[in-house]
Amino acid sequence: MTTRTARPGRPRSSSRAAIEDAAGELFLERGFGHTTIEQITQRAGVSRATFFNYFTAKSDVLWSAFDDSAGRLGDELAAVRPDLPPLEGVRRAVLAVAEDFGPERAPWAATEAEVMGIGEELRISGLPRFAAQAALLGEHLRALLALPRSDSRPSAAAAAITAAVVSAAGSWVRAGTGRGPLAPYVDEVITPICLGFADVFGAPAEAGPRAGPDRRQEDGWGPTGRGRSGG
Amino acid sequence: MTTRTARPGRPRSSSRAAIEDAAGELFLERGFGHTTIEQITQRAGVSRATFFNYFTAKSDVLWSAFDDSAGRLGDELAAVRPDLPPLEGVRRAVLAVAEDFGPERAPWAATEAEVMGIGEELRISGLPRFAAQAALLGEHLRALLALPRSDSRPSAAAAAITAAVVSAAGSWVRAGTGRGPLAPYVDEVITPICLGFADVFGAPAEAGPRAGPDRRQEDGWGPTGRGRSGG
DNA sequence: AATGATATTAGACTGCGTCTAGTTAATCAC
């Protein structure tokens, strides 16, 4: 089923690939910020309007590969063994996705980020994507734990895990050639988070945080931070 | 020291406040996306160019209060008692900042986000700010732990904590009137993370993740690494 | 009054992203 059954209407030519290739070349040549969409489409041999048939923004080209395999996490979450503790299931699903990234599969845009003069752009345009993944994780957790939507902990745990994964992926990319596979980087930083929250969700899980933070002993390291600035 | 000692040159008029007020009104009236900078500056009685003397982007108006008190976290981190474990120091610094937010101090732009038709804009424009805070936290941790910059764990821990704080703040805002103070929301979600990473950093802290993930047994689900938070 | 520093302004300009209308290339029904 590589070629899906022929639909009516004019078939897509290879415009998307042509745009990606042209954009990649130009980003390397003159940098992301100094490349206009018109230049990209000219080199690709298509019209400017066609660009927006395939991408909603210039920065989307950087995330094309990511977007192609988005939904992967959702599949893994759905396939998780139901007898696992929720956070362990999340951990395994995340690691399963990370397993796909060997030493040489570091995303193109990330490794060349400095050359292309991206950085801010790449991060900013990535955020909505990561937020979507975090929302997926959070809803998965919340549903498994049968918690109300008002409980802030599932989404916070999901946000923390997602942020740690992104941070680890950044370190992995920056490790340059010689970096090993991605999964150990990810495992190293999400495991403590999952363990920490496993305790939280193992507990009875009261209504909300309004109960107060006093379930934690205030001492053990000395006086609380109250007089911190004064002393 | 409300009025700092007079500098040479033309003094600032109240343009900034006027712009903020006008923008707030217009965002409520017609929504963020349907308000142009020109409309804002017209209502404020200043020129369009003046807007960019005070804000670098339209969305910056939403974060004006945040930006005013940015740097607060850095102060708290610097004031942390040096004998505390690094992650406990981070936790207290974050909570110290959160303590400033009582039930009624929910940021304006956040509470009215839906009315204003923001949402994506607010989140996206917030990300660079949160990233800056996370970088602060990460560097603080890394320095205290005397780890090399190649170690991915401090920045990952910082990213996770920051993301959890942001998520908790979102829940706090969405809790509407009747929400208590912010600090318990934050405490609830950063404490497990800090505890989880305290174990990691308490350990010898090998070179990198390349050592492999095999320090964790693959199956058998009751007894993972508890023992930390017990009592 | 002259100077220097800074706030404010006017106006042009690039380029992103949106939109509308129209054209071209395919499949399907007959």
Place this chain on the structure above:
DNA sequence: GTGATTAACTAGACGCAGTCTAATATCATT
């Protein structure tokens, strides 16, 4: 074949954000 339908592609205009340059206004200092 012809015509209808559907979708990829194109052409061109538009609004607006954000940048830039140069000029002007208003203050303190001398």
